[in-house]
Amino acid sequence: MADYTIKVRRFQPESGEGAYWEEFKVDLDPSLSVLDGILQAKDRDDGSLSVRCSCRAAICGSCGMKINGQSGLGCKTQVGEAQEMANKFAQGGAEEAAHIVIEPMGNMPVIKDLITDMESTHWTKIRRVTPWLLPHGEAPEREYVVEPESMIDITQSMACIQCGACVSSCLSMEADPDFIGPAALAKAYRFVGDPRDAETVERLHDLAGDPHGIYDCTHCFSCIDACPKGVAPMDQIMRLRRRAGEEGIHDPNNGHNHEAAFVKIIEKKGTLDESLLLQESFAPGVKGKLKPTRGAIKGLLGSIPTAIRGIRSGKMRSIPKLIPGVHPKLPGGAQDEVKAIYAHAEAHREEFNLYIKGEEGDDE
Ligand code: FES
Numbered sequence: 001m002a003d004y005t006i007k008v009r010r011f012q013p014e015s016g017e018g019a020y021w022e023e024f025k026v027d028l029d030p031s032l033s034v035l036d037g038i039l040q041a042k043d044r045d046d047g048s049l050s051v052r053c054s055c056r057a058a059i060c061g062s063c064g065m066k067i068n069g070q071s072g073l074g075c076k077t078q079v080g081e082a083q084e085m086a087n088k089f090a091q092g093g094a095e096e097a098a099h100i101v102i103e104p105m106g107n108m109p110v111i112k113d114l115i116t117d118m119e120s121t122h123w124t125k126i127r128r129v130t131p132w133l134l135p136h137g138e139a140p141e142r143e144y145v146v147e148p149e150s151m152i153d154i155t156q157s158m159a160c161i162q163c164g165a166c167v168s169s170c171l172s173m174e175a176d177p178d179f180i181g182p183a184a185l186a187k188a189y190r191f192v193g194d195p196r197d198a199e200t201v202e203r204l205h206d207l208a209g210d211p212h213g214i215y216d217c218t219h220c221f222s223c224i225d226a227c228p229k230g231v232a233p234m235d236q237i238m239r240l241r242r243r244a245g246e247e248g249i250h251d252p253n254n255g256h257n258h259e260a261a262f263v264k265i266i267e268k269k270g271t272l273d274e275s276l277l278l279q280e281s282f283a284p285g286v287k288g289k290l291k292p293t294r295g296a297i298k299g300l301l302g303s304i305p306t307a308i309r310g311i312r313s314g315k316m317r318s319i320p321k322l323i324p325g326v327h328p329k330l331p332g333g334a335q336d337e338v339k340a341i342y343a344h345a346e347a348h349r350e351e352f353n354l355y356i357k358g359e360e361g362d363d364e
């Protein structure tokens with residue numbers, strides 16, 4: 001047994017007061033979970049301490065929460081590990097052990113203490129992506145028969161337990177609460193990749209055309225870090241983008257062209273020459289002639305206040321790099337090395353998920 005202090009962010013709506021912090025002393029074996037610690041505090045100190053849980057085995061997805069700022073499952077995080085993490089984050093080398101900080105999930109309204117409203121931000125978005133099969137034709141008399149190999153691609157997204165940890169950690173959703181989000185888009189890929197679904201292209205058009213859809217993800221990787229089941233929602237979003245690109249779907253937000261511009265510039269120059277980004281995004285291959293759509297012009301004008309705020313706050317420091325020819329070239333043979341990496345990646349598309357690790361064309 002060891003003593004720990006958990007510091008819980010509490011909110012009791014019936015009190016009429018705002019949220020506040022409360023500390024509880026718990027004694028647990030380090031191998032037990034943070035959820036066990038919360039339940040012990042609830043049992044010994046305050047029965048009104050509210051948390052949602054059921055299986056206590058990382059299966060039901062009920063106990064999503066933030067532990068030391070990281071989204072995850074309370075029942076899957078050992079209290080000893082959480083203490084080590086808290087000590088690492090503590091500043092100034094305090095002599096006393098740091099407190100394990102526990103908060104409700106982010107990007108969702110808090111109902112009470114650690115219980116969040118999953119309906120408004122999670123389930124509504126899951127329903128948004130039509131989370132069921134849309135096959136055409138007569139249903140077979142018995143079950144649909146598919147080759148096991150054709151399902152491998154979606155096994156990773158099928159591992160989702162709907163805990164909402166990825167939604168809680170999503171930085172894009174923090175900036176745009178209407179973003180469909182990592183959990184719902186991973187669910188969308190589960191059906192886009194399913195060989196029985198007959199409305200794949202319609203689904204891709206829908207998700208690419210939505211200004212809060214697949215091109216709203218900014219590759220921050222937070223959802224990959226947060227997911228307790230290895231679903232890697234961001235990877236599923238990239239698969240949706242790849243499929244949309246293969247179908248020739250050009251979204252009204254210009255996301256596909258913008259992404260292609262990044263790849264093209266890096267392939268050519270070995271580094272991201274930002275002076276070419278607008279040109280290549282809106283008029284690929286047409287030098288000196290920008291061809292933005294009406295929607296893109298609106299989007300660009302709308303982002304001017306954000307850009308000004310970025311310059312003022314010092315977050316945007318690459319203005320000189322927007323001048324053609326100013327972007328520094330890579331030293332020595334670095335550019336050839338980047339090109340070699342690019343060529344290798346193109347020739348050996350690599351897939352990583354729970355069940356696949358390797359390269360296309362491998363025998364095993
Ligand atoms: Fe079921 Fe944690 S209690 S996942």
